[in-house]
Amino acid sequence: MSEKLPGYKGKALETLLKIKAEVGDLVRVKKERVTYEGILIPRSELGDDKHIVIKIKSGYNIGIKVTSKTVIEKIGTMTKPSFKPPPPPEQKPNLPRVTIISTGGTIASRVDYRTGAVRPAISANDLYSIVPELSDIAAIDTEILFSVFSEDLTPKHWAETAKAVAKYIANGAQGVVITHGTDTMGYTAAALSFALQNLPVPVVLVGAQRSEDRPSSDAATNLIGAVIAAAQAPLAEVVVAMHETVSDEAIVLHRGTKVRKLHTSRRDAFKTVNANPVARVLDRKLVMLTDEYKPRSAGKKLVLKPDFNEKVALVKFYPGMNPNLIEWHIEAGYKGLILEGTGLGHVRRECFAAIKKAIDKGIIVAMTSQCIWGRVNMNVYTNGRDLTAMGVIPLEDMLAETALVKLMWILGQTSDMEKAKKLLTTNISGEISARSVEPIPPPKTLAPNDRGA
């Protein structure tokens, strides 16, 4: 391995050494009829010896197989502008104090093209240099709590994050922003919604679908929206702030228990499900979209309940699913199972014996729907009725992901299973929408694209 070509080996390394290319250089690769141009980036240690990886103009990385017919030219030495933050802007007086806690993810990162490493860019100075507008909105403190891809976050990280939020609120923060990878931001938002009770100020999670060094990045717009929400919103709940549509017009706030990432890459990937978004930031002004929220109040005393029990699993049902999968969870000592059933809340009868066994052993088994939108109703068909008769708990219109997090949280608070079951079906943080007069109302926001107004 070459120091200037980390991760490269074999044929690929040989070819790159021949043209004296190193990571960070601009290269042109000709392959049959296609030509690619981009910045050579380091490879993973687990990579093979046949591909080179370049970051193309759109910001995406592509792997190209090096064969005897591949022609690679070095067309430039990429000297990335070094990252020198300007002096911090003057602090304007009388601005609300907002703390930004960084947990990692695209929004907090810039790719260092030399090392390929993701560098968290989240000291207050760094932030001001990227998004100078922030200094007009709030006086900002920052902390790098983790620097983790969000799929690697666990319930332990949720607990640490909740404790950090509590600490900054105790220190006088008038709003808290948490930068987060988008992959599991919905799960963390739900976790904090339960762990941070009786909040005096807003807690706003924010991410980016494209990193700040890409032309199409949503990082700055999202961050400004999140800081405005943290500084000014009259609500004191856990919310997610992200693009409302694909354009840069509006940032929308989703309640932490009702939000789901519904697109792999679009800027408006996050949607409120089975409810309406709570607020919108448009032209730097925050407008509430509902008057049903827990209000901001300096007098409130935060109640921190950061414990989660990891012995809770999410099991998505599919045709032909082997009931032994449920048995495995029993044997592995799980205390709670969230089923993601079909339709109104069903699984095949073949699974009933295993489910009954779990319930008989004291495991809490509850039902959500893989439909995502709508409400489970286990009273309509025989299979649903039999499951509830067995003790499976229908979870109304709760998202499966929120249900998982909620049961982890409940079983982190109590080992009294009757109390736990009661809490599970009690609306604590907006996770259950009220059932209207119609037995199953058509929600206003089936369409993830709707403005939800």
Added chain:
Amino acid sequence: MSEKLPGYKGKALETLLKIKAEVGDLVRVKKERVTYEGILIPRSELGDDKHIVIKIKSGYNIGIKVTSKTVIEKIGTMTKPSFKPPPPPEQKPNLPRVTIISTGGTIASRVDYRTGAVRPAISANDLYSIVPELSDIAAIDTEILFSVFSEDLTPKHWAETAKAVAKYIANGAQGVVITHGTDTMGYTAAALSFALQNLPVPVVLVGAQRSEDRPSSDAATNLIGAVIAAAQAPLAEVVVAMHETVSDEAIVLHRGTKVRKLHTSRRDAFKTVNANPVARVLDRKLVMLTDEYKPRSAGKKLVLKPDFNEKVALVKFYPGMNPNLIEWHIEAGYKGLILEGTGLGHVRRECFAAIKKAIDKGIIVAMTSQCIWGRVNMNVYTNGRDLTAMGVIPLEDMLAETALVKLMWILGQTSDMEKAKKLLTTNISGEISARSVEPIPPPKTLAPNDRGA
């Protein structure tokens, strides 16, 4: 237990016997400040002894706990109109021949209020009596293949259904309609899309979100749309025909590999994901919405490939997921695992060793996204790159459910794992949408409510 009060016992039975009520009667139940009216229906054998269940006017069943304060009155003996089909309508000459195969589900059922049993109403005469318009559209043959709630259907049922379709096509059917429970209709649609290759005529799955005996039923409209599609559509693919919106205006046809149930109860619950619907039936006329489809042609010879391998699992990832869950699948002899990862196709690094072990043992491991919309791209972040380097196969914009069914089908066709991997990433039945010039294009139908036109 009383014969006239099946399933009732204890307190509930006692109370009902006292007022001489029997199943099928109209009763009024007063409980504190609320009064319910509805038809007394049988209880499940697994039910407790404290509740009675009535079907209220909206068609939903509710359970009411009987306490010392509950007052139950019998207010009418419900004589449901007996189900006497009229004589079959005159067969009009020169209509296309359509076969309707019933597998069960809401659309094929009427509740018998005496027994609480679901009665398949699918003889040709029954159908004409419910939806007489059908006799203007096609000459209809019918078969009751199963009478099963769709969550109880397994890959074996998919195989039987495929064989039945092939049989009727061989017998001259110019289109086939399959009535199906909506819960797993998307999975079956994908299964038939792979099992029925080189179709000469359309195969249309259809369901209903509300049964035919409810005022708001979508059964008749959906069935008429499906029969029009089967009789007239110029395409020869497997599609799903359901309400396009909550109004009765239009029925839309979704490609079988791209359709997902996205609402527990709405009539427009089915949506095409990451593509556009293929056709619409409006005012009894079919309009194609795309010109990219496999055409109907009497000259084509159907290739039936009905085998599925049930040793394929769908594993939905969540924060903190125990890697031993993957190990369990290895030990249980699974041959394929479809991961439903986060975002662009990620799982936590803690799972990498178990995944590598699975791949080393020859198990095919492939990645889809729980975001549902969008395309996996495992080239952007380290975790994704390392997973692909390990041999995890990214499945583009395929739905997780379709990916599961496809891998079950592939491993039903071949035990050559290299061939299987190649098939998995080859677009066979529209399950992979072409990547456009943009690296990840915003799909036109993110919004399940969009018309998709």
